[in-house]
Amino acid sequence: MKILAASDLHSDKKAAEKLAKKAKKNKVDLVVLCGDILEMGSDGNGLIGPFKKEGIEVLMVHGNHDTPMDMDFLSEKYGKGVYNIHSYYKLFGDVAVLGAGGTSFGFIGSPDDDLFKSLKVNFKKSKGKKTVLLTHEPPLDTKLDNIGWTNAGSADIRKIIETYKPDLVVCGHIHETFGLTDYLGKTKIVNAGKSGVIIDI
Structure with a gap:
């Protein structure tokens, strides 16, 4: 299974269009968006449409500049094939994709007991499958959370x-x-970023 992973578009429509072209060129099976898709107050126009136009399924979680409600809005707006996967999971053959959006600090969402409970259930249901976890924050004390003077990832x-x-x-x-x-x-663990990365799983 081939996926295009990206994050932190911050309502950049041109970045979304470039990612959709990259997804088509590389014949990916799935696009995953790992939070901060929107900037606060944005309506999200033009961010998911390019992927829908190419007929590619999209899974997403929120970050700290957008909310679970924003993801629900985008999912409802674009319909089948666009899913807010925060605290849920979705199967693709022998691959299970699970979601845990938000941040441990910051503007909006923080992990909570309900999220941990849902992850426990979802990982149990995914037993025997390859598992892909979508988060916004990287884990603490890795190459991905080192910002020079400190590590800014999530202990959770x-x-x-x-x-x-x-x-x-x-x-x-x-x-x-x-x-x-x-x-x-x-x-x-991959920090996908705005330009996106192609990953085979």
Whole structure:
């Protein structure tokens, strides 16, 4: 399965159009968007349409500049094939994609007990499948959260990875490390960034 992963578009329509062209050129099966798709107050026009036009399914979670309600709005606006996966999961053959959006700090969403409970259930339902976790924040103390003078990732996301050991985690949030890859144990972690990355799973 081939995916195009991206994050932190911050309502940049030209970036969305470039990503849709990249997805088509690389014949991806799925697009995943890892938060901050919108900028606060944006209506989201022109951000999902380019992917719909190419007939590519989109899964997304919110970040700290957008909300779960924004993701629900986009999902309802564009209909079938566009899904807010925060605290849910979706199966694609032998691959399960799970969502855990928001941030541990910042403007809007923070992980909470309900999210941890839903992840426990969703990972259990995904047993025997390859698992891909979509987050906004990278885990704490990795190459992906190092911003020079400190590590700014999420201890909660790290705990989730160490507990459930997904095959792949795709995140964003830390602009300084866009495009970088690291590992926690056998879990591959990718900071997708605005330009997007192609990943085979």
